Amino acid sequence: MSDNDFQSIFDSDEDGLLDTPAKAPKLTSSDRLERSFLEIIEFYREHRRIPRSDTSEIAERKLGARLDGILANENKIAALNDLDEFGLLHEPEAPASLDDLLGGDDFGLLDDDSGLLDTSDLPARARRIDPNEVAQRVKSSDFGAFEPLFRQKHEELRAGLSKLVSFGAAGGQRAIKEGGFFVLSGVMLFVAEITEPKAAPGVRTRYKPRTRTVFENGTESNLYRRSLAGQLYENGGLAVVPATFEELLADDEATGYIYVLRSLSDDPQIQEVPDLHKIGFSRGPVEKRIAHAQSEATYLMAPVEIVASYRTYNLKISALEHLLHRVFSEKRLRLSQVGKDGRVYEPSEWYSVPLKMVNQAIDLITSGDIVDYEYDAEARELRLRP
Known part of the structure; x- marks a missing residue:
């Protein structure tokens, strides 16, 4: 076959079947990272949950381990932020209660008995203190309205109509309600009011209710409810409850x-x-x-x-x-x-x-x-x- 015959064959190749395929560009480490994360995105898009790293399903386990590695590396998180359409790289909002924690276990943490979930090697998060959480006690301008309530509560304790139990036994933070009496470092306090801020429309936030806490020494404070709970826990606080209060109900299991x-x-x-x-x-x-x-x-x-x-x-x-x-x-x-x-x-x-x-x-x-x-x-x- 002559050179002209070869040339006529190439000239008639209108679909480019005989063209030499272009060499694929070499993948960079950044390209590989993005591709690996996009596989995690596709898994979430299909299953509406993140892949687990402790499952027996090998394909899912591989993706879950990959995501764990990304979350442990701040540089990788920063590099992938633009691709994170489902917010998989952002720390989830902390649960407001034990019920929320047990009911919203998207990661399946509470189903694992294997000990694979040790987080001690992950980077420690620096503790940030919100200046608004530091509530100072001030003189109560209308303490006269509360003084009779303290006298009445002391009378009930002396008469055996009320009693003192540990803060935890009374229910902990859940026991802090308007009208509740507690003892902190030997001083009785009264929760006169609890205010819960409202989030703006479309804004996702964790509510942090504040209290108006009046002390029997004539001072008051506007501690966050959980900060008040923290002080009661840390200082062996007590709750004032009715004498009939029982820690366990008859049908408790x-x-x-x-x-x-x-x-x-x-x-x-x-x-x-x-x-x-x-x-x-x-x-x-x-x-x-x-x-x-x-x-x-x-x-x-x-x-x-x-x-x-x-x-x-x-x-x-x-x-x-x-x-x-x-x-x-x-x-x-x-x-x-x-x-x-x-x-x-x-x-x-x-x-x-x-x-x-x-x-x-x-x-x-x-x-x-x-x-x-x-x-x-x-x-x-x-x-x-x-």
Whole structure:
């Protein structure tokens, strides 16, 4: 075949079938990042939820792990913001109550029992203090209108018509309502008013109700309701309730025990950990649960001592477990042990946290206020989330 014959073939190729395909441009790291995120976007568009990194569905698990990696990297978040049409890269609004947390679990966190959800390696978020949250006490201009109410409440306490219970037992933050009486650092206070700001149309915000709190010493304050709750928790506050008040109702269902243990191990690497406690959950008696502690890795293969045990009612044990472990995740014990069977174990549910803070966290969980708190490991105290 002559050169002219070849040329006539090329000339007759009107559809370009014989054209040499253009070489695809080389993908940059930015291109790959965008493509990988667009796959997550498509998953959300189809399923109306984010992909989970703990599912047995391999394809979804891969996307979920990819999203976790993006969320842990501020540079990647900034680079992908323009593509984030569903707001997947923005921190969700904090739940206002325990019911909201349990009912809106889009991530499926409360269904996982595998321990894959440890967030201690994620970047710490700096605490921001809103100047408006710092409420000062001032002299009450109309204290005369409230003074008789305080006298009446003291009379009721003396006569046995009212009684004092711990703030947590009364319901925690949910107990702070207009007309409620509490005792803070030995001073009785009265919640005269609660104001809830209204959001502008189309503006998504988290409401932060303020109180008008009148103290029996003639002063008053406009603390946020959750800030008042925080002070009552942190200072062993009390609630004034009717004498007939019962912490448990007749139809309450016992769901198990929250327990706190101390290790009696003679292992030096365990003994040197300060304030080491195991926070666990059991549906049956704790004594039975720990009967063979010395042979179980979860108990550090050593005898344990029961420091505290709490009966729980009407509560989902697995949800409580995730909440409590999430709060103290930064101080979780990271230790590997070789068991009698020669296998390597990494015990969970052990935390280097003062017992006082554990007790306070349990109190906050049972009242439902734990969603507003986080543990400051440096200050070794629970604080209201910003």
